Amino acid sequence: MKRPTMKDVARVAGVSPMTVSRVVSGEAGVAPDTAARVEQAVRRLGYQRNDNARHLRQKDLGTSTIGLVVDDLANPFYALMARSVEDEAHRRGYVVLVGSTNDEPRREREVIAAFTARQVDGLILVPTIGGHGFLKQPMRAGTRVVCVDRPARGLAVDTVTVDNRAGARRAVTHLLDHGHTRIAYLGDRYDIWTQAERHAGYVAALTDRGLPSDPALVRHGLRSREGTHAALAELRELADPPTAVFTSNDLITLGVLDGVGHPPDVAVVGFDDLPLGERLDPPLTVVSQDPVALGGTAANLLFSRIEGDSSAPRSVILLTRFVERGSGRLPGRNL
Amino acid sequence: MKRPTMKDVARVAGVSPMTVSRVVSGEAGVAPDTAARVEQAVRRLGYQRNDNARHLRQKDLGTSTIGLVVDDLANPFYALMARSVEDEAHRRGYVVLVGSTNDEPRREREVIAAFTARQVDGLILVPTIGGHGFLKQPMRAGTRVVCVDRPARGLAVDTVTVDNRAGARRAVTHLLDHGHTRIAYLGDRYDIWTQAERHAGYVAALTDRGLPSDPALVRHGLRSREGTHAALAELRELADPPTAVFTSNDLITLGVLDGVGHPPDVAVVGFDDLPLGERLDPPLTVVSQDPVALGGTAANLLFSRIEGDSSAPRSVILLTRFVERGSGRLPGRNL
DNA sequence: CCCGGGGTTGGTAACGTTCCCAGCGAATCC
DNA sequence: GGATTCGCTGGGAACGTTACCAACCCCGGG
Numbered sequence: 216m217k218r219p220t221m222k223d224v225a226r227v228a229g230v231s232p233m234t235v236s237r238v239v240s241g242e243a244g245v246a247p248d249t250a251a252r253v254e255q256a257v258r259r260l261g262y263q264r265n266d267n268a269r270h271l272r273q274k275d276l277g278t279s280t281i282g283l284v285v286d287d288l289a290n291p292f293y294a295l296m297a298r299s300v301e302d303e304a305h306r307r308g309y310v311v312l313v314g315s316t317n318d319e320p321r322r323e324r325e326v327i328a329a330f331t332a333r334q335v336d337g338l339i340l341v342p343t344i345g346g347h348g349f350l351k352q353p354m355r356a357g358t359r360v361v362c363v364d365r366p367a368r369g370l371a372v373d374t375v376t377v378d379n380r381a382g383a384r385r386a387v388t389h390l391l392d393h394g395h396t397r398i399a400y401l402g403d404r405y406d407i408w409t410q411a412e413r414h415a416g417y418v419a420a421l422t423d424r425g426l427p428s429d430p431a432l433v434r435h436g437l438r439s440r441e442g443t444h445a446a447l448a449e450l451r452e453l454a455d456p457p458t459a460v461f462t463s464n465d466l467i468t469l470g471v472l473d474g475v476g477h478p479p480d481v482a483v484v485g486f487d488d489l490p491l492g493e494r495l496d497p498p499l500t501v502v503s504q505d506p507v508a509l510g511g512t513a514a515n516l517l518f519s520r521i522e523g524d525s526s527a528p529r530s531v532i533l534l535t536r537f538v539e540r541g542s543g544r545l546p547g548r549n550l
Numbered sequence: 551m552k553r554p555t556m557k558d559v560a561r562v563a564g565v566s567p568m569t570v571s572r573v574v575s576g577e578a579g580v581a582p583d584t585a586a587r588v589e590q591a592v593r594r595l596g597y598q599r600n601d602n603a604r605h606l607r608q609k610d611l612g613t614s615t616i617g618l619v620v621d622d623l624a625n626p627f628y629a630l631m632a633r634s635v636e637d638e639a640h641r642r643g644y645v646v647l648v649g650s651t652n653d654e655p656r657r658e659r660e661v662i663a664a665f666t667a668r669q670v671d672g673l674i675l676v677p678t679i680g681g682h683g684f685l686k687q688p689m690r691a692g693t694r695v696v697c698v699d700r701p702a703r704g705l706a707v708d709t710v711t712v713d714n715r716a717g718a719r720r721a722v723t724h725l726l727d728h729g730h731t732r733i734a735y736l737g738d739r740y741d742i743w744t745q746a747e748r749h750a751g752y753v754a755a756l757t758d759r760g761l762p763s764d765p766a767l768v769r770h771g772l773r774s775r776e777g778t779h780a781a782l783a784e785l786r787e788l789a790d791p792p793t794a795v796f797t798s799n800d801l802i803t804l805g806v807l808d809g810v811g812h813p814p815d816v817a818v819v820g821f822d823d824l825p826l827g828e829r830l831d832p833p834l835t836v837v838s839q840d841p842v843a844l845g846g847t848a849a850n851l852l853f854s855r856i857e858g859d860s861s862a863p864r865s866v867i868l869l870t871r872f873v874e875r876g877s878g879r880l881p882g883r884n885l
Numbered sequence: 886c887c888c889g890g891g892g893t894t895g896g897t898a899a900c901g902t903t904c905c906c907a908g909c910g911a912a913t914c915c
Numbered sequence: 916g917g918a919t920t921c922g923c924t925g926g927g928a929a930c931g932t933t934a935c936c937a938a939c940c941c942c943g944g945g
Contacts, residue, residue: 218691220901231925236903246923261687266667267602267613268901271930278602280647280668288636294629301623301650305657310664312615313648315636322640329645332601333615352596356553472829491826494807555931566895571933581893603931607900 219260228256239264270334277357281337281517282312282330284323286364289315292465292487292506293341296363299510300339307518309336318407320345331358337517339510342367344406359520363513365408366530373516375509375531379409379486382502382535383416384423386484387461389500389537391424393544395459395482397432399450401443401471402463405435413463413486432457443470458482459543465489468499484543498540508533554595563591574599605669612692616672616852617647617665619658621699624650627800627822627841628676631698634845635674642853644671653742655680666693672852674845677702679741694855698848700743701865708851710844710866714744714821717837717870718751719758721819722796724835724872726759728879730794730817732767734785736778736806737798740770748798748821767792778805793817794878800824803834819878833875843868 221232221239228235230253237245238253239262245253256262270278283300285293297313304311312335314326323343327350330338337359338350347370354360354372362374390398400417402410414435418428431453434446443462447470450457459482462468468485472495475481484500492499512531556567556574563570565588572580573588574597580588591597605613618635620628632648639646647670649661658678662685665673672694673685682705689695689707697709725733735752737745749770753763766788769781778797782805785792794817797803803820807830810816819835827834847866 216690216692218901222901232901233903233925234923236901237924240903244923249923261690263663263667263687265606265669265901266664267669268606268930269903271600271603271606271932272901272903274904274930287633289626289630289633291624291626291629294626294632295624297629297648298622298624298650301648305649305661308664310647310649310661310668312645313632313636314640314645315633326640326645328598329643332598333645334600334602352598355551355596357551469825472826477831489826490804491807491824491830494830495826496812496831553931557931567931568895568933569893571931572894575933579893584893600931603900604933605900606902606930607932607934609900609934 218265219262220265221262224253224256224260224262227260228253277336277521278334279309280312280333280335281309281339282314282327282335283339284314284316284326284330285341286318286343287315288313290465292504295506296510296513299507300514303511303514303518309518316341316343318343318404324349336521337361339363339513339517340367341365342370344368359517361513361517361520363509371528373513373520373529373531375513375516375533376409377504377509377533377535379412379535380416380419382504382537383413383461383463383486384420385416385535385537386486386500386502386543387417387420388423389539389543390459390461390482390484391420391426393482395457396426397429397455397457398459398461399432399434399457400428400461400463401434401437401446401467403435403437403467410435410463417461417463437467437470440466440470440473443467444474447471447474459484462486468501472499479542482543488538493540495542497542497544500540500543501538503536503538505533505536553600554597555600556597559588559591559595559597562595563588612671612856613669614644615647615668615670616644616674617649617662617670618674619649619651619661619665620676621653621678622650623648625800627839630841631845631848634842635849638846638849638853644853651676651678653678653739659684671856672696674698674848674852675702676700677705679703694852696848696852696855698844706863708848708855708864708866710848710851710868711744712839712844712868712870714747714870715751715754717839717872718748718796718798718821719755720751720870720872721821721835721837721878722752722755723758724874724878725794725796725817725819726755726761728817730792731761732764732790732792733794733796734767734769734792735763735796735798736769736772736781736802738770738772738802745770745798752796752798772802772805775801775805775808778802779809782806782809794819797821803836807834814877817878823873828875830877832877832879835875835878836873838871838873840868840871 221235224235225232235253238250301311312330316323320343331353339361341364342362347367360372366374405411421428437443460471462471462485465487471483486502488501488503556570559570560567570588573585636646647665651658655678666688674696676699677697682702695707701709737749740746756763772778795806797806797820800822806818821837823836823838
């Protein structure tokens with residue numbers, strides 16, 4: 216029981232495959248009654264065109280497929296981005312292949328290779344720290360690439376990011392404004408660009424006030440709620456423990472909130488927003504970014520490239536939003 | 551500047567395309583030094599096999615591509631499912647096309663048509679209310695289909711769901727146990743299977759105690775936080791307002807929490823868990839389901855079908871977990 | 886010395902589609 | 916009325932790959 220082909224439809228309709236092709240692709244120049252006969256045969260056989268074969272033959276047209284490669288599709292941040300990309304793609308008649316890298320260069324290579332082997336017209340990429348030389352050849356052959364959330368070192372392509380550094384700096388300045396001087400930084404792997412940027416913003420805010428960054432208050436590489444618990448516990452053991460914590464992503468914010476008591480004994484400001492942040496006691500102050508805008512912008516850039524724009528690579532930097540709700544003031548001495 | 555083909559590699563290596571094919575596909579029976587020459591040419595040209603052409607020729611083998619069609623990829627629940635599906639696919643060397651339906655039958659048809667036109671080997675589907683007759687032909691032709699989260703009416707395929715009805719009944723029983731008798735139901739569109747099931751569980755719990763379901767306390771069709779605010783406000787206007795609310799998904803739970811005051815004046819139990827639920831005051835009591843298990847189970851079923859299992863369609867029902875944290879007891883009269 | 890066989894390699898056709906061009910009848914034009 | 920054009924249709928080739936089979940080389944056995 217195989218799929219019917221154009222040949223089958225042609226036989227049933229009593230025409231040549233070429234005519235079927237024309238009807239199925241909606242080309243002009245087929246007599247109305249011939250077209251009707253073909254359409255009837257199509258319906259009768261349940262025929263559907265094989266787009267892989269089609270794209271193989273059509274040289275100039277692409278495959279109407281793009282690839283989206285993110286760190287972790289289960290992360291709500293990337294999920295929102297993905298949905299936004301998918302909507303733009305759907306609007307234009309494209310489909311989207313997705314893959315998660317787990318921030319592992321090897322898996323990134325595997326996923327991208329699988330996508331380019333299927334002749335995707337473009338890639339939207341949250342790059343890992345690994346090299347991207349393997350993209351050179353597909354790019355020469357016409358695959359467009361856009362980076363989002365982070366730039367890829369040594370890859371001259373359109374890139375959409377947010378002002379991580381400024382956002383973090385703003386958040387830490389807020390903590391300083393409320394009298395905190397011992398402020399901890401809890402972040403994910405330092406080799407992730409966004410994390411390094413946010414750490415730089417943390418340091419910059421301290422430097423603005425002439426304060427040094429105490430290495431004892433800085434923890435990198437936190438990848439889980441549990442890991443964050445341990446880091447927080449260690450900070451509490453210090454002779455001079457922090458009175459405030461800047462957390463550099465959602466997962467870490469959650470981990471810290473697990474350990475700050477009711478009511479909290481430590482001020483917290485986090486990067487990324489959480490759905491219930493405003494319902495906490497005290498409500499959570501955050502630096503929020505807009506994943507839908509990130510994904511949408513990246514998709515629009517990619518499609519304009521696919522449609523032929525070949526100007527110099529652009530870099531788009533979106534703004535973060537500082538949302539002050541209260542958690543940065545506690546247990547502030549000046550309030 | 552085109553992509554190199556096997557012919558190009560063959561010319562550079564001084565062999566026939568057939569030999570290149572053998573080397574690239576790792577077939578045995580090529581002399582070691584010939585293979586080395588080919589591999590060198592591959593590297594020199596940056597050659598990558600065109601898997602679309604490959605799958606076109608290989609009749610019995612598939613495309614190593616599956617499609618995942620969910621309601622909304624941005625929903626954390628489906629995002630977790632998607633990641634779980636993607637992991638299983640990646641493990642087996644498959645790639646995943648994703649699409650969101652928005653619960654619109656028309657968009658579902660479009661997305662699925664785009665996927666089957668690309669000859670996906672299988673589909674994991676969160677079906678909308680619409681008919682699925684258009685799947686008959688692809689299924690006859692070998693495309694395997696598995697439904698997840700909801701069954702598709704009139705489609706005899708493997709289906710993975712959770713015990714929505716039992717979960718809802720358990721939650722509402724909990725509210726009854728704590729003295730509530732005026733319990734509202736706030737749900738999404740009633741034509742979504744999960745929502746109808748959860749409503750049935752709500753009614754069943756009331757019936758268990760000989761209580762009628764007051765239509766004034768039931769609101770269907772809530773699709774946003776804002777819509778939920780309005781529904782909650784209406785309920786408050788009633789002469790005999792509810793003292794407890796059962797919310798039938800995450801988004802509605804969030805909407806209700808927006809409107810219950812600090813501290814809350816209404817007990818709340820929700821379907822689906824929220825990341826910060828345990829940090830609320832009082833902590834949120836929920837019926838939690840496991841999207842990773844749902845996705846993983848569906849993927850495993852699909853791949854066993856793809857690998858040839860042709861037994862009768864199975865129906866897998868996963869259990870929900872009732873997580874009692876406190877929000878169902880307030881402002882309970884018996885406590 | 887000739888024949889058979891294993892190990893390598895290449896030629897041809899085919900997967901399902903579309904591009905390009907030729908063919909054909911009818912209609913149009915002077 | 917003959918030539919030209921137009922509208923419609925079909926035949927052959929090609930996209931990049933692999934299945935299938937034939938050919939070739941070299942070796943050992945009879």
